[in-house]
């Protein structure tokens with residue numbers, strides 16, 4: 001897969017940037033889950049931010065889960081990402097939709113509603129790290145900005161966007177930007193960044209202007225800053241959709257429901273059909289396969 005993400009630090013060591021174009025991932029998620037445009041925007045933004053946060057993890061085996069629970073019709077959005085940029089996720093109600101907002105934008109905050117944003121990081125320790133904040137707007141980017149400030153004491157600015165083709169059937173571009181202020185940041189750098197963000201165009205418009213070229217996009221966003229605060233690219237990375245489900249994993253899930261429920265599936269349904277909630281792939285188990293799993297469960 002082509003690299004779609006840049007990690008950069010400015011010349012003065014004042015801030016770090018994560019910049020990504022995730023059009024393919026947002027489109028894949030939209031089609032897999034048959035999302036309405038508003039649901040696809042909410043899911044695409046969440047997947048994009050989760051993917052960027054995955055790249056911030058230190059060890060290759062680390063992974064994180066983002067869970068957004070709200071009072072709106074979307075109900076819940078869940079995304080997982082690992083340090084290699086592999087992302088998957090779902091929205092509990094992909095049919096969620098509301099009329100557009102007064103400014104013509106999709107009402108992502110409306111379908112999410114009020115609730116909480118939780119990040120669970122599995123860093124290979126005994127207990128996972130868990131951080132939760134109340135949602136600020138349900139528009140996702142502002143909620144993550146708040147999460148970084150409150151839960152990780154990391155002053156950041158998050159921009160996330162998903163734009164659609166004219167018929168609203170497909171994602172035409174998607175991306176994300178996270179700017180982290182570093183501990184020894186210069187005051188002038190922070191004010192220059194604030195001014196830049198204040199006048200910055202919508203991220204998806206800039207991705208369109210850059211014609212999908214990451215380096216051009218970086219320049220479009222930061223090019224006006226003084227030389228000493230210009231970002232220097234450290235790394236190119238990739239974020240993409242990947243579901244790692246398999247028949248073996250589904251077998252483990254079936255064994256874990258217990259002998260009683262397995263026996264019931266055999267007696268009443270003569271088989272089982274399990275659908276992965278992340279990629280909607282279906283796994284079928286025959287009666288004989290279930291009997292074998294029941295025997296395995298009895299040995300445990």
Ligand SMILES: [Zn+2]
Pocket residue numbers: 243244245276277278279280281
């Ligand atoms: Zn799957």
